[in-house]
Amino acid sequence: MSEIQTIQWFPGHMTKTRRMITANLNLVDAVVELVDARIPASSRNPEMDSLTAGKPRLVVMNKCDMADEQATQQWLNHFRSQGFAAIAVDCKSGKNVKQFFPALRTLLAELIEKRRAKGMGGRPLHVMIVGIPNVGKSSFINRLAGAKIAKAEDRPGVTRTKQWVKLAEGVELLDTPGVLWPKFDDQEVARRLAFTGAIKDDVVDIEALAMLLLERLYALYPDLLRARYKLTAEPDTDGFDLLEEVGRRRGMLLSGGVVHTERAAITVLDEYRSAKLGRITLERPEEQGAE
Numbered sequence: 001m002s003e004i005q006t007i008q009w010f011p012g013h014m015t016k017t018r019r020m021i022t023a024n025l026n027l028v029d030a031v032v033e034l035v036d037a038r039i040p041a042s043s044r045n046p047e048m049d050s051l052t053a054g055k056p057r058l059v060v061m062n063k064c065d066m067a068d069e070q071a072t073q074q075w076l077n078h079f080r081s082q083g084f085a086a087i088a089v090d091c092k093s094g095k096n097v098k099q100f101f102p103a104l105r106t107l108l109a110e111l112i113e114k115r116r117a118k119g120m121g122g123r124p125l126h127v128m129i130v131g132i133p134n135v136g137k138s139s140f141i142n143r144l145a146g147a148k149i150a151k152a153e154d155r156p157g158v159t160r161t162k163q164w165v166k167l168a169e170g171v172e173l174l175d176t177p178g179v180l181w182p183k184f185d186d187q188e189v190a191r192r193l194a195f196t197g198a199i200k201d202d203v204v205d206i207e208a209l210a211m212l213l214l215e216r217l218y219a220l221y222p223d224l225l226r227a228r229y230k231l232t233a234e235p236d237t238d239g240f241d242l243l244e245e246v247g248r249r250r251g252m253l254l255s256g257g258v259v260h261t262e263r264a265a266i267t268v269l270d271e272y273r274s275a276k277l278g279r280i281t282l283e284r285p286e287e288q289g290a291e
Ligand code: G4P
Pocket: 062, 063, 064, 065, 066, 089, 090, 091, 092, 093, 131, 132, 133, 134, 135, 136, 137, 138, 139, 140, 151, 178
C-alpha cells in the first residue's frame, strides 16, 4: 500500500457552525443531510448524529450521476434500514430532485397528521440542511427553489445572517455553512475526501494521493482503468507502478524516458473527479467503518 502523509484539517469556523446547528435545531422538524454518492460514508460528518440527535433525517445522496448505480441502491437501502429517509439525486441535471418533497412528507407523516388534527395543517415544514463543503448544497437548494440563492459562506471569518429559503409545497429550509470536522481519526476517510476534491489538493501530496486512488480503483473497477489507460498491470500492482504505467501510456515522459509522475497524478485525479473514468463508488455499506 502506498504511503501518504497524515492529512489534518482545522477549519476555524467549525465551532461556530456547530453552535448554529444546535441553536437552531428546535426550530426545525427534520434535518436534511447531503452526502456525496461516490463516498456516502466518508462524506458524512461523524458529529452530525450526536449534534442532531432525535430529529427525523432525510439523507440526500447527491452527485449520483458520477456514482455506481448498484452501489447507490445498496446505500439507499442501508440508510433506510437505519431509520432515515433517503433519496439519490443529481443536481447537475436535476434528476430525482423533486423526490425531495414526497420523501419529506412521508418522513414527517405523523407530525403532519398531528398538526392537521389540531387545525394547524397549513403550518410550513421547517428543515435544516447540512453537509460538507462542495457536496452540492447550493446546487440542491437552487434546484429546489428554482432560483439562485446566495450561498451560506463556507469561509472562516465571514459572518452572515440566518438564511431561511422558502421552497414549494410549504417547506422552509435553513441553510448552514458546509463543514468538515476538526480531526480525522480515520485517515482512510481523509484520503477519500481528498480523492473527490473535498479536501483541497494544496494540503496533500498529489502523487501519493493518485497512487492510493489507482490502487483502490484497480481493486474495485479494474476494467474501467484498463479501458481508460490501457493498463496491463497485474491485480495488486503497487500504486507507484500503476501511476508510471498511466504516465507511459499517455506519453508523459521527461528527458531520459523518466515518467513525469506529477503530470500523470494530476491527470488521474482530474479524470476521476470529472467521472471520465466512469461511474465509481469508493465504499460499500458492508465495509467495516462504513456506519
Ligand atoms: P456546496 O454548496 O455544498 O459547497 O456545493 P456546490 O453546490 O457549490 O457544488 C460544488 C460542485 O459540485 C460544483 O462544481 C457543482 O456544479 C458540482 N455539483 C453539485 N451537484 C452535482 C451533481 O449532482 N453532479 C455533479 N456531477 N456535480 C455536481 P464546480 O466545479 O465547483 O462548479 P461548476 O461546475 O458548477 O461551475
